[in-house]
Amino acid sequence: MRAFLERQRYLIDYTLAALLRRKTRNLGLLLVYTLLVFLFSSVLLLSQGLRREAATLLQDAPEVIVQRLVAGRHDLAPAAWLDRLRRIRGVSAVQGRLWGYYYDPAVKANYTLMVAPERGLAADEIVVGAALARVRQIGVGDYLGLRAANGQPLPLKITGLLESASELLSADLLLLSEAGYRALFAIPPDVYTDVALTVRNPREARTVAEKITLALPDSRPILRAEILRTYDAVFNWREGLAFLTLGALLLAFMILAWDKAAGLSAEEKREIGILKAIGWETGDILRMKLWEGALLSLTAFLAGYALAWHQVFYAGAALFGPVLKGWAVLYPELQLTPAVDMQLILVLLAVSVLPYIVATLIPIWRTATADPDAVMRG
Numbered sequence: 001m002r003a004f005l006e007r008q009r010y011l012i013d014y015t016l017a018a019l020l021r022r023k024t025r026n027l028g029l030l031l032v033y034t035l036l037v038f039l040f041s042s043v044l045l046l047s048q049g050l051r052r053e054a055a056t057l058l059q060d061a062p063e064v065i066v067q068r069l070v071a072g073r074h075d076l077a078p079a080a081w082l083d084r085l086r087r088i089r090g091v092s093a094v095q096g097r098l099w100g101y102y103y104d105p106a107v108k109a110n111y112t113l114m115v116a117p118e119r120g121l122a123a124d125e126i127v128v129g130a131a132l133a134r135v136r137q138i139g140v141g142d143y144l145g146l147r148a149a150n151g152q153p154l155p156l157k158i159t160g161l162l163e164s165a166s167e168l169l170s171a172d173l174l175l176l177s178e179a180g181y182r183a184l185f186a187i188p189p190d191v192y193t194d195v196a197l198t199v200r201n202p203r204e205a206r207t208v209a210e211k212i213t214l215a216l217p218d219s220r221p222i223l224r225a226e227i228l229r230t231y232d233a234v235f236n237w238r239e240g241l242a243f244l245t246l247g248a249l250l251l252a253f254m255i256l257a258w259d260k261a262a263g264l265s266a267e268e269k270r271e272i273g274i275l276k277a278i279g280w281e282t283g284d285i286l287r288m289k290l291w292e293g294a295l296l297s298l299t300a301f302l303a304g305y306a307l308a309w310h311q312v313f314y315a316g317a318a319l320f321g322p323v324l325k326g327w328a329v330l331y332p333e334l335q336l337t338p339a340v341d342m343q344l345i346l347v348l349l350a351v352s353v354l355p356y357i358v359a360t361l362i363p364i365w366r367t368a369t370a371d372p373d374a375v376m377r378g
Contacts, residue, residue: 068220
């Protein structure tokens with residue numbers, strides 16, 4: 001075992017010396033390789049972080065949300081639905097929700113307004129999101145003026161700022177009382193935007209949804225799992241869009257790998273011929289070149305992955321953030337939680353490191369098995 005380790009150490013020493021002899025070429029290759037790993041790692045780390053963020057935000061969402069459909073469009077649900085939904089077997093709690101959107105011409109952005117009865121807000125009080133407070137330069141104690149449906153101004157006093165764990169949820173969110181909401185949008189007291197249901201056994205949520213469809217034919221039950229799948233589909237689509245923009249770089253790297261697999265330079269062939277002439281075995285040459293490919297590719301992988309990790313989790317993901325998070329006037333300051341995903345690391349290794357090593361070994365094996373004189377003359 002000791003002899004084997006000593007042999008590998010000598011091979012690594014020789015490999016490092018060989019890499020330094022061609023340092024300009026290898027440094028250029030290392031930089032391109034690192035850039036490729038960095039870009040693809042940034043996309044994957046950001047998309048995985050956003051998926052985790054969405055799952056965290058939605059873990060406390062209602063198991064089932066019931067909306068009313070009129071002519072295929074979302075309409076206000078009557079308050080009479082609440083009693084009918086409570087009588088469905090498996091439903092433990094029913095709550096009518098009030099929420100909507102408000103366009104503010106001052107910042108040319110849409111706000112999300114939601115009634116929060118648990119906060120005990122008065123009719124003239126409101127709680128605003130952090131991004132809105134930054135853009136409008138307002139804070140606790142200030143007044144936010146909204147124009148009601150009847151055209152009259154509705155001044156609301158800011159009593160707090162949302163300190164959510166993620167601005168992805170609260171950036172443009174406004175919380176107000178039911179009285180304030182109904183006054184703003186002129187909504188009668190016997191309707192709700194939709195109805196949130198709590199199911200005794202979450203595994204029976206789909207069965208409860210089927211019962212709701214039979215009891216209320218003009219309703220549309222939405223499961224929490226379906227919302228998560230929708231977010232996942234959106235992130236997959238945006239992730240694919242980002243990968244398309246990297247297609248040119250990926251094509252260049254594939255050409256580089258193909259060039260490696262197509263053959264060796266005259267200098268490399270002469271070096272292999274000399275090594276065989278002085279007594280190196282074919283296995284030693286293959287192991288030496290394996291170390292060369294592994295050292296180069298792993299160095300590029302570690303450098304690219306570390307740069308991507310810093311860019312995504314500590315530098316605000318400015319590179320691909322607008323593509324994957326979406327565009328908005330009230331842009332959230334999203335700080336993703338760092339997390340190590342071994343499956344993602346293995347995928348990146350398989351895509352970036354393994355093909356390069358294989359492409360390196362194929363021409364080496366062809367040359368190392370040939371006659372040393374023919375190799376040096378060629």
